[in-house]
Structure formats: structure tokens, C-alpha cells
Amino acid sequence: MTRDLFRKRGFAEGHILSHWPDIIGEELAEFSAPERLVHPRRIREGSGPQGAATLEIRVDGPIALEIKHLEPQIIERINGYYGYSSVSRLKLTQGPLPPKPRPRRRAIRTLAPDERAALNESLEPIAEPELKDALTRLGERILGRTSGGKP
Known part of the structure; x- marks a missing residue:
């Protein structure tokens, strides 16, 4: 094109x-x-x-x-x-440069109750609260960006 x-x-x-x-x-x-x-x-x-x-x-x-x-x-x-x-x-x-394209952010959907339960269950063995929170946020983003968490 x-x-x-x-x-x-x-x-x-x-x-x-x-x-x-x-x-x-x-x-x-x-x-x-x-x-x-x-x-x-x-x-x-x-x-x-x-x-x-x-x-x-x-x-x-x-x-x-x-x-x-x-x-x-x-x-x-x-x-x-x-x-x-x-x-x-x-x-x-x-002269002025053309505007640089901004990277698009993907929309993250909220997790279904069964997905959230599976994520929490998989992170249950982790004892450190800060690490567990960080991994929870990461898991929510990964699972929320695609259907069912599969790329």
C-alpha cells in the first residue's frame, strides 16, 4: 500500500x-x-x-x-x-518533525470468577506479599488480554 x-x-x-x-x-x-x-x-x-x-x-x-x-x-x-x-x-x-506514533495500549478485560480463582490458587504457595501482589497483577494482565489466557 x-x-x-x-x-x-x-x-x-x-x-x-x-x-x-x-x-x-x-x-x-x-x-x-x-x-x-x-x-x-x-x-x-x-x-x-x-x-x-x-x-x-x-x-x-x-x-x-x-x-x-x-x-x-x-x-x-x-x-x-x-x-x-x-x-x-x-x-x-x-522544520518540525511529523508526530511520532504512540504505542497503543491493549484493553485488559476483567477476569471471570473461575479465572481469578485459578490465578489465586496458583499463587497460593508464595509467602512474600509484595511478590504475590506483583505476580497477581501480571497474571491479570496476561489472562485479561486474550480469551482464556492463551496467546
Whole structure:
């Protein structure tokens, strides 16, 4: 579904988008996002791109100066990640980043009386109250997220 959008932005696939934090590190990825991969023009049809591409990155705030300073290392990490020289330079655009998706919390249902009784019975041998409470909460979440506690 997203393949056409990725191709329009120069990405053959969305791999660099989904693995951006792995490639450049969590600290830099928090304030940057790859936007487009611009390949050089072809000399003649069918000859393929001549040389590596320019990666356009949107950066938020003053991190742009640090990314510009680290450009050779970032390019080396990108090319090392893919195993070939795919990017030759970075082009930075300052501006707000798209909002990061928040992880969804699963709805936890309340346990049926027989499930609660089985959980309490299985935790009965535990004498330490804090450990027993923690395991009870864990058991409620595990059993409550799926039907019958089976994944």
C-alpha cells in the first residue's frame, strides 16, 4: 500500500524509514527523519543511476548543526548498514518533525470468577506479599488480554 508513496520519495522500499533509529542512533533519530532519497540523473536510459544518492533529512531545532558536523560519519553508517555506497551526501531541511506514533495500549478485560480463582490458587504457595501482589497483577494482565489466557 505504501510502496508507491515510497517510490515517489526515492525509496525503493521503506526500510530506511523504519530502521532510521538503528542506522544513525536513537539520540539523532529523535530529532531527525529521512524524507527523500534523490538519485542523480541518468546519463542514458537504462544505464542506471550514476553514483550514490542524496538523502534529504528533516531536522528539528539546533540538532541540524550537529548532524551537519557528523555528516561523514552518518553517511558511513548508512552505507555500512546497507553494505554498499547508497548515499553520498545529506541535505538538511529544518522544520518540525511529523508526530511520532504512540504505542497503543491493549484493553485488559476483567477476569471471570473461575479465572481469578485459578490465578489465586496458583499463587497460593508464595509467602512474600509484595511478590504475590506483583505476580497477581501480571497474571491479570496476561489472562485479561486474550480469551482464556492463551496467546
